[in-house]
Amino acid sequence: MTPEIKPFKIRDIEISPPLILSPMAGVTDVSFRRLLKRCGGVGLTVSEFISVEGLTRNNPKSKRQMRFYTDERPFAAQIFGGQPERMRMAAEMAEEVGADILDINCGCPAPKVVKHGGGSGLLRDHERLETILKEIKKAITIPLTIKIRAGFYDHTINAVETAKLAEACGVEHIALHGRTKEQGYRGLANWDLVKQIKETVSVPVSGSGDITTIDQAFARFRETGCDGVLIGRGGMANPWIFRQIEDTMHGREVFQPTLADKRALLLEYFDMLREDMPITPAINRMKQLAGQFTRGLVGGALFRTSLYHSHSVDEILNRIEEYFTAIEAGLPYVGEGAPIEEAPELDSCEAATVS
Template identity: 55%
Template sequence: MKTEYYVGNVKIKPNLVLAPMAGVTDSAFRKLIKRCGGVGLIVTEFISVEGLTRNNLKSHKLMYFEPEEKPISIQFFGHNSDRMAAAAEVAEAAGADIVDINCGCPAKQVVNSGGGSSLLKDLPKMEKILKETRRVIKIPLTLKYRIGWDENSINAVEVGKMAEACGIEQVAIHGRTRMQGYSGFADWNVIAQVKQAVKIPVVGSGDVCSAEQALQRLRETDVDGVMIGRGAMANPWIFRQIDEIMQGITPHQPTIEEKRIFLVDYLAVMLQEMPTEKSALGKVKQLCGHFTRGLPGGATFRNQIFHSNTVSELTDKINEYFATVEPELSYV
């Protein structure tokens, strides 16, 4: 089982990657996750190359990162090879360690404009984007994609080989088709087939929610790394726990107080960074939803915070909830 790998000359140690999640993995969230430990690579939310190359302020803000987040990969989506290449140059100049191209997003507005997972149906176009972007930057270029458009057109191996031939230095594969959205389960057999078919690093993504699952995936599929998204929202310490098990150390079990502090810190940062109090509260509510999944009384808590409309109300609910959770039941 691997515990580290290289993307070009960028060392990823441990081989645990925070998945890009639009609307979630902004700089504030990424820093809090990184401080929990064990993250080898961080990826930004996806950024529109159309927006970035037309100097859209929001797209430029999404590209913002701080040194403590490094190594960091900046992810782009788009359908135009010139704009993708231009965006990659901007990311390189901004100090990104890696540029990543999204060919997995299932959202209609992305797909209908020819980007994201729709490129899985147009490999010549994807190839053009990969080649032209590869040509203009020196830092590693990576690809994240789904296993296919639908169950009748699974082409993950073909895409992996094509990407390798274009000079792509890592592929990350979410083991679902576009048509699946987030339903069903990620198919790690297909991810393992890609690993067998290419020499570049392969990172698996989908449904890793515990340290045990991550280790099992690493062992069984021989992938170079695992990427964790929703599992990290539920348990920001998951990377540290996996890393510690890999090192033979008893994994850290966050205390209730650590969990409470994580949410309260997140709220404080969101209040600073989000344009309005309402949007900050929205972000915290979203995280709370995942964070308390499976915890006793979690459903009631989620319902209560959903109806909290002020910062003090939300803070009170968080404090009240964590004061009532039984310590031994709070472990994730």
């Protein structure tokens, strides 16, 4: 491996390679995580954020979100909420189902999450955060980790203080997405804060935000000295990015997926989704991934339009077949309707439900 990038440990759990599939609500469910694991290069997977209110009240959706496959280990379950007692109960449940790591979401900007004191709300209420971390720490034996943002408002950046508090409470890995709650997903992530946290605490530190290429991953490791990087949206656009970064770390030839690989990946994902959920949500998730995944492919905009107008499994399968057959043969894809030039913005955790 290149000197600046090497595996790291969260207590005795090796994160190798030090590349983490960033949690994304509505995206990183069991099927997506399994798909990316199969593409290679993912050292740690994290669930979508799971509502502790839902979990501790036996909400079926929240319980489903806690599922994972043994072959995706190491696996971290991420929970969110603002009530120390509920957070503790949910943390115990995560340990009981066998998660390797328990991660606390301190970053979600959605008003309905923040209103209850959870997500990024914890960044402006360190007293509550401390109580929650200490409660959980007493109750579980698996490592406790945290994912934070730069701060709540643009003028109250306190990531370093939050990291210090977390470490003092026994947190064993800190991940920073260097945007504030106020910023949402605008602008660029501040990676200098990752460096500052790394220089301040002694537990491992990882950074998140805007990595979409191999070079960017290397640059972030080099500039900040961080132990790991998280990749979210970049993994939807290019599910092989983790493997490609790992190839580069080992000085191997970088894997370049063929059109046949891309077609197979979409079909595999659709199979997994249909196995796991009813048809309508499976179709919607398929469209979501295809929207990100086909950016930049020849005829991709027309393909997306055709897919968005498809409402049955057969229609989706036919569109995939037609599209890839055409472009593999070097023929123009004619599709249907006017092209959608841009895939719709991802929902982020705004769509979260707190029951």
